[in-house]
Amino acid sequence: MRIRYSIPPEQVEFTAIRAQGAGGQNVNKVSSAVHLRFDIAASSLPEDIRARLLSLGDQRISKDGVVVIKAQEFRSLEKNRAEALRRLELLVNSVAVTPKIRRPTKPSRSSIAKRLDGKARRANIKAGRGKVDA
Numbered sequence: 001m002r003i004r005y006s007i008p009p010e011q012v013e014f015t016a017i018r019a020q021g022a023g024g025q026n027v028n029k030v031s032s033a034v035h036l037r038f039d040i041a042a043s044s045l046p047e048d049i050r051a052r053l054l055s056l057g058d059q060r061i062s063k064d065g066v067v068v069i070k071a072q073e074f075r076s077l078e079k080n081r082a083e084a085l086r087r088l089e090l091l092v093n094s095v096a097v098t099p100k101i102r103r104p105t106k107p108s109r110s111s112i113a114k115r116l117d118g119k120a121r122r123a124n125i126k127a128g129r130g131k132v133d134a
Contacts (some may be wrong), residue, residue: 002043004089004096005045005092005093005096006089007027007038007042007043007085007088007089007092009085011038011039011042011043011044012036012037012038012085012088013037013038014034014035014036014081014084015034015035015037016032016033016034016077017033017034017035017070020074032072032074032075032076032077032080033070033071033080034070034071034072034077034080034081034083034084035068035069035070035084036067036068036069036070036071036081036084036085036087036088037066037067037068038066038067038069038086038088039065039066039067040054040061040065040066041057041065044106045092047128049092049095049096052095053058053065053067053092053095055090056095057068058091060091067088067091069087069088070084071083071084072083079100
């Protein structure tokens with residue numbers, strides 16, 4: 001069963017950024033861009049997920065444990081905020097998936113013996129081919 005973590009918006013800090021568009025003019029679409037800042041250490045996430053997030057080699061996570069996500073594809077500030085929050089939740093949920101515990105892949109003693117027995121039998125058959133008993 002997969003546990004999905006939703007980040008409460010009060011743990012996230014949004015900063016509206018006004019960037020310059022192409023040619024130096026301010027473009028409305030870009031002026032509604034958003035930077036989302038999320039402090040991993042101050043969050044209410046479980047300890048193991050926090051540790052995995054901090055050890056993740058993602059360029060959006062700084063050394064001091066702050067996630068910065070940018071969203072600027074929509075004209076409205078609210079849509080960009082929702083998009084940035086969605087990306088943050090995707091990042092957290094990708095780390096929250098624990099790998100399946102696999103059984104050891106080492107072959108058993110009986111399967112090794114069976115394989116060697118088969119090899120020896122085939123070698124004997126090959127060695128016996130072409131020999132004519134006189």
